Amino acid sequence: MVWQPIDVSRPADDPAGGGKLTIKPFDAVDLHSFIAREMEHIAGLKGLRARNRLYVIGDHVSYVGPDLLPDRLRRPRAQIPKQLVQAGVMQPGAGMRTYLSLERAGEGGRVIVSMHLRARLQHPSLTWEVAAYGIPPLQQRFYRVHQLPLDGLERWWSLVGFATRTTASALLGAPRTLSRRTSARRARARALERWRREIDKRHLRFDYGAVDSLRERVADWSQLGFSERTDSQDFLQRLQQGVLIATERFLKDHNVDTSSYDQAQQVINTHTYTFQGDIHAGNFGAHGTVNQNGPAAQPSANP
Template identity: 80%
Template sequence: MSQLATRRLPQLAQYRTDAVTRHLCAGAHLDEDFAREVDIELTGDRLNAIGLTLGIDLIALARHARAAVRRIDVRDRVLTWICAVCVWAAVPVLLYAAAAGPAGLGYAAGLAIVLGYGSAWWLVHRTESEARGAALAVEHGSDRAAGLAPPVEPEAERRLLEQKKANVVPYTASAERTNPFVGSGSKLKEMVWQPIDVSRPADDPAGGGKLAIKPFDAIDLHTFVAREMENIAGLKGLRARNRLYVIGNHVPYVTELLPDRLGMPRSQIPKQLVQAGLVQSGAGMRTYLSLERAGEGGRAIVSMHLRARLQHPSLTWEVSAYGIPPLQARFDRVNQLPVDGFERWWSLVSYATGATLSLLLGAPRRVSRRSSEQRRRARTLEKWRREIDKRHLLYDYGAADSIRERVSDWKQLGFSERTDSQDFLQRLQQGVLIATERFLKDHHVDTSSYDQAQQVINTHTYNFQGDIHGPGNYGQGGIINGPGAGPGGHPSGGGQGPSHP
């Protein structure tokens, strides 16, 4: 044993622990639509809760998305200015050409092309070069991803920091029927384990009768499992947290969760409220112990949501297993970019030459469209806030999904992620059983009923391929594409809420 403990082996290359965060930050610099979606969702004014996003540094992602959006906005504003200058300059140019004849017309046209198109080409080239440089820096750099981009608003960063340790998750009412664990990905299995009789005291090992059962409740059991699971299951880095899951249109019933009905819900509430959801569930409110484990580099994530149903004389475990596959293939673009030399120079020149004309001519329309969309979002929010304030509308504040879910793809699931994730889930199941047995023995409960239930529970297996029966899922052989529903809310009583409130 001592020889094994002192054995020296070479260190193999490892995935970076923040690989997914860096991939997404790099993707924000290379994908305008994704950058704008992230910027609006994480830092914009809204009513709906932000979906639980596992395995991602949201502050870093928000910073890089904002930097990418600002870079593109500056480019399009300057391109719009170039268009305007070209239009205003057209009148004197034409007058000069009319006076100078055909030769003057050719000279004037050439000058306009050189000045207008040349300026636009240089701007497009520089902007793309900066975007690629930022993407490569965050993907391959040694500094923390969050330190490679300027901060966003302090209030937004504070909110995102709280989101990292969220102990409450508001989810939209429509998800209650399909996927209440918003942010955990696709459902793999849901079940209620075999009941265990906890009313019979254990035999006194010293002889002479029975031991007195030590009183306990669901809070004690959840606390014990959360504390012991990492060591019992042998899963280093396991994250265990009790969370209160609340249906979106029931959020106003918890003042600490929604101190302002015209704002978005908080992501952290007093611990006592979370514990209260264990002892007795509220209206549309239940507390679960969420066990989350990320695979190598965070490429795939599994989670198991447990709820102890302790109703004398029996105990049952409600168990839901969920999984998130790796990122979509489009986020691998950063690893396909030429890094230096002639290839990088030629790639940028080719891009600028092919994209400049369309970007130049479309710049005024894009600037106008973004302004219109911003005003539309503001009007939509103002409308819902007026309805909530004046008509006391019961609004659905719940999240419909999360960024991590939307950018995942089951088609990218490899053999390693699949087998590792199945191992994690089996270890979690076995760990819960072992922890439950130890807890019952510590409280002097006869575990003979547990032994019988364990034989049934151990037959449950997990297939890390997603839920092929869920609405909107499609594919073959159990492989599905990740959920694609966008964020939004639905006020009770009909009508759809804003897309990004």
């Protein structure tokens, strides 16, 4: 979602009277830094993780430079210079943009809610590009350890029974499993060698994009209970309201007239945000309410 534009070109009135204040110069990097620094306290979300992250379209990675991709035949760097991250805020291009990623994990890490923000500051107006995501709890198989009997004899019998039932099938299936893994590994090696040859000899552009995360792969929407739903709704509402409050404080600190912000906030709070993606489902309704209905469709494009 792209929020309503805010006019940031008009100076605020001098509270002491006598005219207008002088606007303190600022840029999108300053705004991102302020939000990252103050959001935990403003939103009331202790443990909120805030980081600026550079996102680049997979086949555009080679255009960014050696600081991101020192070797065309290897993966991009995970840690890059701060100046390159800031450049994605000030001058987005070559398929790259920098987002302020706000992430809050629920109790025990069962649910994770994140909001990605990008300030679009083109005088005389400011807009926020906003994307929100949620990752549900782990699949049921990861909680089987909690179902072991506590009594000594029953627990021993449970372990022995499981080992007896599964040992034969595991031993008989091991050669087939090893064979399949070996074949798959060789196929991946051959494919990788072909890609390297195309990149090196024909200067082919390779898409380094990732389609998911390890945490997402082992998540299951059926494990999302009432507590996780209410937690995620609370996190999303606090994040939205926190961004609005932090933006207003930032503008006031820089002597900007916030009358345009007040008008935009009324429109923002009545938006309906429909989120689409493979790790989240739901939407913000009127006045910031959140509805979750289940998993959304798998997207075709790489993030």
